[in-house]
């Protein structure tokens with residue numbers, strides 16, 4: 001287990017370094033960063049000044065190491081647009097996005113795992129078809145369109161839920177559904193496939209041969225094994241949702257990281273965008289690592305070797 | 306007369322498949338007394354596993370079972386519902402499977418899976434269940450039994466896993482054990498140990514044992530009685546002595562000629578082989594199932610309904626139109 005954890009950790013670090021290089025190089029995407037920073041109509045002298053002050057004249061590797069060390073110590077740069085420290089803005093917005101992601105994931109799991117299990121117990125039954133329909137629709141429907149449909153029904157037609165803002169928990173219902181629905185199909189199909197495979201395995205026959213009750217066979221012996229891959233999928237999907245919330249947060253005007261990203265793109269606020277990409281990527285890497293650890297914890301064949 | 310533990314009469318299984326209705330088990334009758342070992346032999350695919358699963362009521366969902374009687378210690382189970390059956394399974398009647406590598410749940414420790422079998426049926430504490438598990442693990446020849454309780458199946462070899470499965474089958478002290486080819490998946494050296502162990506435990510705990518195998522050498526060593534299966538039917542049944550010394554059915558004779566007998570088969574002597582293939586079991590089949598491969602088959606064999614008939618000795622029956630005196634002329638040696 002320890003060896004496994006160390007290996008996974010090493011891989012996570014390598015991926016994080018790669019991501020940091022990519023996110024660092026974003027600064028050069030729009031051409032000469034000094035020109036961009038100096039602003040329109042700046043004189044050649046101003047530009048040279050900016051270049052020197054920001055250190056863009058140094059070898060790129062030094063710039064990167066400097067930037068990385070800064071990022072590691074929590075200094076993610078300065079937003080010229082907001083005239084404020086990037087890190088503090090990001091960490092102010094992050095909790096909202098996390099809450100949205102967690103609610104969306106919760107919604108997706110609560111909907112898809114029971115449906116997947118039911119579909120597996122009775123393949124080709126009505127419930128299986130309903131689940132399949134939900135999955136197909138979920139996969140085919142763009143999340144922005146689904147979000148707009150929800151707004152149309154629940155806010156405009158029936159006037160049940162507020163459209164925008166983060167004032168109360170009611171504000172999170174539609175965004176969570178819109179965001180979570182998107183991952184429902186994958187989780188449901190994986191649960192179904194996993195359960196079908198496990199239910200036809202020899203150890204389920206053994207469990208029944210012991211006279212165990214159907215619920216014990218289903219939950220203790222079957223679901224416990226079928227859920228292992230679903231856990232990793234859920235963790236990875238959580239990462240996707242943090243990134244994917246850009247669209248949803250924008251539609252519902254939720255003041256999270258996604259909304260911030262969208263605003264920053266519009267303002268060409270490069271340091272902010274760079275930091276958001278970095279933070280989200282690192283989050284994603286941490287989640288993947290945690291998923292691996294959870295997987296190992298759930299599967300004794302990895303945990304105890 | 307000793308206590309009759311299991312009595313099965315006219316058991317049949319049918320499974321709908323794309324080509325029609327598969328009838329892998331067609332009218333099996335058998336019985337086992339306390340302290341007795343019944344061996345069911347027959348080649349691969351003749352319906353041995355489905356017969357045992359049918360007795361346990363563990364058939365796949367799409368399979369349909371019918372039977373005149375399935376009686377466990379006198380109690381009729383043929384029409385028992387899942388509730389009654391689940392109280393009996395693992396409690397009064399246990400099964401050991403062909404595949405030790407995959408028959409234990411990888412997610413739980415050996416101790417957990419053993420204790421669970423006992424706690425489902427008996428009102429015992431965790432400590433009592435643990436003690437029973439340790440006692441039985443020692444009984445099945447596992448050393449350092451207490452420390453094995455915390456191990457996971459993947460940490461054990463195939464032979465050890467099958468021993469754990471045997472211990473698990475014994476947890477509630479059943480009247481009957483059905484062992485479906487418990488050694489087929491194991492090393493040859495371990496096969497003998499496991500079979501020896503089963504025979505010993507059967508004597509010690511005074512249970513009925515149904516042992517399914519296609520190894521006639523094993524049968525010769527531990528069977529009290531033998532049922533020979535062919536294509537979904539029992540073609541011959543009798544005491545081990547009767548089957549080995551005076552086999553009455555051409556198929557049984559063929560089987561016996563296929564194995565070398567220590568002290569009887571001379572080095573270099575040709576062994577027999579039964580030509581042809583097992584018939585398809587889809588749909589109805591008139592006549593004798595073995596007719597297509599039987600050197601003695603004649604016109605009537607393909608059409609007549611062939612019933613089990615008594616051979617000369619009591620308790621010895623075979624399914625053939627010929628009198629036992631005439632089947633003796635069958636010879637499979639030339640066919641090899």
Ligand SMILES: Nc1ncnc2c1ncn2[C@@H]1O[C@H](COP(=O)(O)OP(=O)(O)OP(=O)(O)O)[C@@H](O)[C@H]1O
Nearest residue numbers: 320322327329348349350351352353354355356365
């Ligand atoms: N679930 C199933 N669906 C369709 N056919 C099946 C199913 N299970 C078994 N059969 C068929 O039924 C027949 C009898 O199978 P069974 O497993 O009882 O054979 P067996 O005598 O145990 O053979 P072996 O010695 O190989 O274990 C075989 O022809 C097999 O292909």
Ligand SMILES: [Mg+2]
Nearest residue numbers: 353354403486
């Ligand atoms: Mg079998």
